[in-house]
Each structure stands twice: as structure tokens, then as C-alpha cells.
Amino acid sequence: xxxxxGHNGAGKTTSMRMICGVLPPSEGSILVGGxxxxxxxxxxxxxxxxxxxxxxxxxxxxxxxxxxxxxxxxALPDPAEAISTAVDRCGLKDVVKRPIGHLSRGYRQRVGLAxxxxxxxxVLVLDEPTSGLDPLQVIEVRQLIEELSADRTILLSTHVLxxxxxxxxxxxxxxxxxxxxxxxxxxxxxxxxxxDASLEDLFVALTAKAFSEGGxxx
Amino acid sequence: xxxxxxIASRDFRAFFLFPSGYVVIALFLLGNxxxxxxDVFVQGQPATMRSIFDFDVVLLLFLCPAITMRSIxxxxxxxxxxLISASPASVxxxxxxxxLSSLAALVVILLPTLFLVVLLELYGQPDYxxxxxxxxxxxxxxxxxxxxxxLASVISGSQTIAYLLxxxxxxxxxxxxxxxxxxxxxxxxxxxxxxxxxxxxxDFTIGLxxxxxxxxxxxxxxxxxxxxxxxxESERRS
Numbered sequence: 519x520x521x522x523x524g525h526n527g528a529g530k531t532t533s534m535r536m537i538c539g540v541l542p543p544s545e546g547s548i549l550v551g552g553x554x555x556x557x558x559x560x561x562x563x564x565x566x567x568x569x570x571x572x573x574x575x576x577x578x579x580x581x582x583x584x585x586x587x588x589x590x591x592x593a594l595p596d597p598a599e600a601i602s603t604a605v606d607r608c609g610l611k612d613v614v615k616r617p618i619g620h621l622s623r624g625y626r627q628r629v630g631l632a633x634x635x636x637x638x639x640x641v642l643v644l645d646e647p648t649s650g651l652d653p654l655q656v657i658e659v660r661q662l663i664e665e666l667s668a669d670r671t672i673l674l675s676t677h678v679l680x681x682x683x684x685x686x687x688x689x690x691x692x693x694x695x696x697x698x699x700x701x702x703x704x705x706x707x708x709x710x711x712x713x714d715a716s717l718e719d720l721f722v723a724l725t726a727k728a729f730s731e732g733g734x735x736x
Numbered sequence: 737x738x739x740x741x742x743i744a745s746r747d748f749r750a751f752f753l754f755p756s757g758y759v760v761i762a763l764f765l766l767g768n769x770x771x772x773x774x775d776v777f778v779q780g781q782p783a784t785m786r787s788i789f790d791f792d793v794v795l796l797l798f799l800c801p802a803i804t805m806r807s808i809x810x811x812x813x814x815x816x817x818x819l820i821s822a823s824p825a826s827v828x829x830x831x832x833x834x835x836l837s838s839l840a841a842l843v844v845i846l847l848p849t850l851f852l853v854v855l856l857e858l859y860g861q862p863d864y865x866x867x868x869x870x871x872x873x874x875x876x877x878x879x880x881x882x883x884x885x886x887l888a889s890v891i892s893g894s895q896t897i898a899y900l901l902x903x904x905x906x907x908x909x910x911x912x913x914x915x916x917x918x919x920x921x922x923x924x925x926x927x928x929x930x931x932x933x934x935x936x937x938x939d940f941t942i943g944l945x946x947x948x949x950x951x952x953x954x955x956x957x958x959x960x961x962x963x964x965x966x967x968x969e970s971e972r973r974s
Contacts, residue, residue, distance in 0.1 A: 538822040542973050560824040568822040574815030576746075578753045590742030591823045633819075 521686035522675040529695035538568040567639035573630030577619030592637040604632040624655030693728035739825040743833025783860025789870040801902035804885030866943030873940025876953035883960035
């Protein structure tokens with residue numbers, strides 16, 4: 519699980535959108551599972567699952583209808599099996615027949631996650647998946663994300679540094695659209711000479727350094 | 737094709753999940769019934785749907801944008817356009833799916849008017865060839881309105897603007913048709929004539945299926961759809 523950190527406007531969401539093929543890179547190329555997103559977008563899309571910020575859904579659809587729609591969008595060979603697996607993993611059994619608009623934010627987030635894993639992607643991109651949730655919902659969704667990370671790579675963008683500290687193996691720090699630091703937390707602390715610092719202090723120090731230098735730190 | 741049908745069937749169902757869908761159907765049937773009772777269902781009048789079709793060309797101009805105004809604006813507003821963009825669905829299949837769903841909705845809107853044809857059959861001897869030609873014309877004109885509505889929905893940020901933009905375009909065309917000959921003389925008008933969809937629809941109404949008219953509507957519809965695809969593609973690339 520990789521934590522994607524940065525101040526507001528650092529370029530986290532833009533980078534995630536580029537990785538998911540929603541936006542093109544202004545230069546260079548992006549390879550997902552060996553597929554160039556510019557030339558083989560459809561193939562790359564099949565191995566990436568995406569949950570944008572706020573979990574956009576169609577409120578008038580029932581959960582199962584929405585998942586059926588998404589499975590058709592990905593032309594899944596066995597939609598019933600895929601839906602059943604996603605429903606089980608995301609704990610949606612009790613609400614599958616309910617309209618999405620009637621669900622709590624926590625459940626809507628789960629529906630978004632179920633849709634993102636429906637095609638069993640090897641990479642899951644989650645943009646602020648716990649934002650706007652109450653503390654109990656945060657714990658539930660965080661647990662779910664941890665479970666999902668067992669068999670796939672997860673790229674997680676969040677402002678909650680404790681979340682990153684709790685569940686991420688690696689951290690990518692962005693500032694002004696550039697990579698500032700990357701690695702696991704102990705090595706980042708070591709390299710910055712802040713071995714006892716909290717992630718918050720580390721984040722502030724590395725971002726400030728990037729701003730003062732006006733470019734890439736590492 | 738699978739992704740296209742997924743988008744089309746989702747949108748088609750959504751059309752009937754909102755009261756606006758039923759309001760559109762009810763308004764269309766009400767308008768048709770009033771014209772039918774006032775203009776067609778009168779003793780001594782020929783058993784023809786001509787005045788209904790003439791009326792429908794204008795009515796559809798206002799109803800078709802109501803079908804399409806939600807299509808892409810709503811996806812943008814909800815943020816679901818981002819999810820579609822991240823899926824393997826191509827922009828072309830997305831736009832085509834939107835168009836097919838609105839065309840299917842148009843068919844459902846037109847279906848209840850067949851009841852008026854049944855009434856004609858009961859009290860007269862209607863020319864079914866002419867009626868079929870009229871319905872084909874309505875579908876072709878409707879397709880043109882729908883595709884322009886989809887383009888309006890792509891380029892505008894709100895449903896209301898999308899609706900007004902689409903209606904405004906054809907109202908302007910219609911007004912131009914009335915005003916142009918007076919301003920520019922008959923020569924300029926005769927140059928514009930081949931581009932007048934309302935004039936072309938008149939042939940269908942009298943039972944004349946001219947291949948050039950069919951081609952005209954198909955080409956204009958395709959142009960609006962291709963323009964919608966181009967705009968969405970350019971958004972994806974910028």
C-alpha cells in the first residue's frame with residue numbers, strides 16, 4: 519500500500535487521474551502493467567480500479583444494478599460471480615437491493631470500492647477514500663482497504679497522516695506537482711535526519727524544503 | 737458494443753426513473769390528442785396524420801432537448817464521467833450509448849400516438865404508407881434534435897443551458913427560414929433550401945421517402961455525434 523501525500527494543489531488528484539487514464543500526461547508516458555496509457559488505454563484500464571474523491575455514483579440506481587452496469591462496462595465474462603465476490607468483500611449483502619441515494623456515506627464509499635474491485639484489478643487507486651466519513655465509518659473503510667491490499671497494489675491519497683502511518687508500506691510525497699520524497703517511513707525519517715519525528719513534522723519539513731529549493735528534492 | 741449497450745440501457749432506464757420522463761410522454765400525447773381532435777377527427781376531413789406530423793416536428797424540437805439535456809451534464813455533475821473515462825469504454829461508445837438511449841426514449845414517446853392511427857382506422861381509411869413515412873421522418877428529425885442536444889450537453893455546464901442551446905439553434909434556423917427570403921431575396925433562400933430540415937420533413941409527411949432527405953438527416957445526426965466525440969476526446973487530451 520502506497521500513501522500519496524501532498525499539500526492541496528500538489529498534484530495528487532491530477533497524478534491519480536493520469537494513472538487511471540482520465541487525463542493525459544503533458545509529457546512523457548505512463549505504463550500500467552506494461553501497457554502505455556496513451557496507446558493501450560483500454561488494456562491498462564482493465565488492470566486499474568479507481569475510486570475518485572467523493573465516490574461518484576448514480577443515486578437512482580440500486581446497488582446491484584450499478585454493479586451490473588459496471589460489470590458490463592468492463593465486459594466481464596462472469597458478471598454474477600464478480601458481483602457476488604465484490605459484494606461479499608465490501609460487506610454490501612444487506613443493501614444490494616437498496617437505491618444508492620438512500621445509503622449512508624460509508625456504504626456509498628463501500629459501493630464505490632466494490633465497483634472499483636469488480637474487475638479484480640491488480641492496481642487500486644483511491645483518492646481520499648475516507649474524507650467526509652464519521653470516525654466509525656473511517657475505521658470500517660480503512661479496514662476494508664487494508665483487506666483489499668492483501669492481493670493488490672493500492673495507491674492511496676489522503677490528508678490524514680495517521681492513516682498513512684497506520685496502513686501504508688511506502689509513501690510518495692508531492693509538492694508543486696513534483697516528487698519530493700519517496701520510500702518507507704523509517705528510511706524517509708533516516709534520510710531526513712528526523713528519526714524521532716512524527717509523520718506530520720516530516721511532511722512539513724520535506725514540503726518546506728521543496729518549496730525553498732523550488733524543485734525536486736529526491 | 738457491449739459497453740455501448742451498457743451505457744444505453746442504463747440511461748434508458750434512468751429516463752423512466754424520473755418524473756420528467758413521464759411528463760414528456762404525457763405532454764407529447766396531450767399535444768397530439770388536441771391537434772387530432774381539433775384538426776383530424778372532424779367529419780369530412782381525410783383520414784391522414786399529416787397535421788399531427790407537422791405539429792410533432794415543432795413539438796419534438798422542444799421535447800428532444802429535454803431528453804438529452806441530462807445525458808452528459810449530469811454525468812459531469814455527479815462525477816461519474818470520470819469513472820467512465822477510467823473504464824475501458826471508448827468516448828465513441830459512450831456518446832453512441834447516450835444517443836441510442838435517447839432514441840429509444842423517443843420511440844417510447846411516439847408509441848402511444850399509434851392509438852390515434854387506430855382511431856383513424858376505425859373511422860376512415862388511412863394510407864399506411866404515408867403514415868409509416870411520417871413516422872420515419874419523425875424518427876429522423878428526432879435523431880437530429882437528439883444528437884444536437886447531446887452536443888449541447890457536452891459543451892455546456894448545466895442542463896438548462898444545454899436545453900436552451902439546443903432549442904435556440906433550431907428556433908434560429910426556423911426563424912431564418914421565415915425571415916431570410918425577405919432580407920436577402922429569393923436567390924439566397926434557394927441556396928439555403930437544401931439545408932432546411934423542416935422543408936425536408938414535409939416530404940415525409942406527404943408519404944414521400946426521398947433518399948436524399950434520409951441521407952441529409954443521417955449526415956447531420958452523424959455530424960453532431962462526431963462533434964460530441966471530438967469535444968470529449970479533446971477534453972481527455974487537454
